[in-house]
Amino acid sequence: xxxxxxxxxxxxxxxxxxxxxxxxxxxxxxxxxxxxxxxxxxxxxxxxxxxxxxxxxxxxxxxxxxxxxxxxxxxxxxxxxxxxxxxxxxxxxxxxxxxxxxxxxxxxxxxxxxxxxxxxxxxxxxxxxxxxxxxxxxxxxxxxxxxxxxxxxxxxxxxxxxxxxxxxxxxxxxxxxxxxxxxxxxxxxxxxxxxxxxxxxxxxxxxxxxxxxxxxxxxxxxxxxxxxxxxx
Amino acid sequence: xxxxxxxxxxxxxxxxxxxxxxxxxxxxxxxxxxxxxxxxxxxxxxxxxxxxxxxxxxxxxxxxxxxxxxxxxxxxxxxxxxxxxxxxxxx
Numbered sequence: 605x606x607x608x609x610x611x612x613x614x615x616x617x618x619x620x621x622x623x624x625x626x627x628x629x630x631x632x633x634x635x636x637x638x639x640x641x642x643x644x645x646x647x648x649x650x651x652x653x654x655x656x657x658x659x660x661x662x663x664x665x666x667x668x669x670x671x672x673x674x675x676x677x678x679x680x681x682x683x684x685x686x687x688x689x690x691x692x693x694x695x696x697x698x699x700x701x702x703x704x705x706x707x708x709x710x711x712x713x714x715x716x717x718x719x720x721x722x723x724x725x726x727x728x729x730x731x732x733x734x735x736x737x738x739x740x741x742x743x744x745x746x747x748x749x750x751x752x753x754x755x756x757x758x759x760x761x762x763x764x765x766x767x768x769x770x771x772x773x774x775x776x777x778x779x780x781x782x783x784x785x786x787x788x789x790x791x792x793x794x795x796x797x798x799x800x801x802x803x804x805x806x807x808x809x810x811x812x813x814x815x816x817x818x819x820x821x822x823x824x825x826x827x828x829x830x831x832x833x834x835x836x
Numbered sequence: 837x838x839x840x841x842x843x844x845x846x847x848x849x850x851x852x853x854x855x856x857x858x859x860x861x862x863x864x865x866x867x868x869x870x871x872x873x874x875x876x877x878x879x880x881x882x883x884x885x886x887x888x889x890x891x892x893x894x895x896x897x898x899x900x901x902x903x904x905x906x907x908x909x910x911x912x913x914x915x916x917x918x919x920x921x922x923x924x925x926x927x
Binding site: 697704708754 | 851852853855856859904905907909910
């Protein structure tokens with residue numbers, strides 16, 4: 605599995621993502637500078653968390669026009685795998701690879717916490733190693749993670765099963781109290797209709813090494829790896 | 837070519853919750869301004885540009901707003917345009 609991690613000025617989770625795929629999973633991983641168009645034959649492109657271009661104007665707005673992201677859009681349109689984490693999720697919505705937008709958190713606070721998520725789908729390349737409706741604990745760290753889409757888009761997401769992760773309580777119930785940021789329908793992560801593009805606000809790369817207190821995120825990266833191995 | 841100055845106002849779409857506006861509204865109520873019915877917070881952007889004519893300037897600004905300056909999923913925009921200088925006066 606050949607992994608490329610896009611590096612924007614202001615990215616701060618790029619090396620964490622590369623640590624998981626290169627050091628924990630032993631996969632060839634390269635960092636792609638935002639000005640480069642060549643994704644170096646990536647199977648998977650990771651658009652990492654951080655504050656791309658300082659998040660000036662809006663989160664992810666400027667990153668959309670970088671050569672590396674334009675190459676990523678083409679990669680996705682060819683059916684290639686793309687995951688956007690946190691700021692990466694914001695960038696993918698700005699680029700139009702995923703519907704909706706991420707807004708200021710409901711309570712206006714930057715939230716740094718560990719939250720339970722319910723895995724809504726396990727038939728995706730991203731989630732096949734999770735148990736159906738599994739409740740996992742994953743860190744969040746964002747000020748603008750409130751998922752918004754208009755009513756029709758939201759309905760289409762639900763009808764098509766594009767909601768992949770939902771904020772929930774420890775029993776797996778997506779209650780208003782377990783929604784940290786006001787996201788519509790407790791949405792924490794969505795995919796496109798084809799399922800090859802995933803965006804999520806929580807940080808699976810931060811719970812992949814047992815040293816960091818959990819491994820609930822590792823199954824996501826292992827899912828992709830096992831899928832890749834099957835197709836070779 | 838004439839130089840234009842655009843004042844661009846970006847606002848959240850009416851259907852979109854504005855938590856910052858709601859917080860400021862509550863602050864104004866605490867100050868005793870009970871008549872404040874709603875506060876919405878937006879952005880103000882100034883762009884100075886040269887263009888062949890006003891129609892071209894407006895068309896370019898629409899493109900800028902659609903593609904970068906606003907996110908059409910959650911935001912609306914409008915802009916005022918004034919002529920700052922013409923090539924003749926600048927010369």
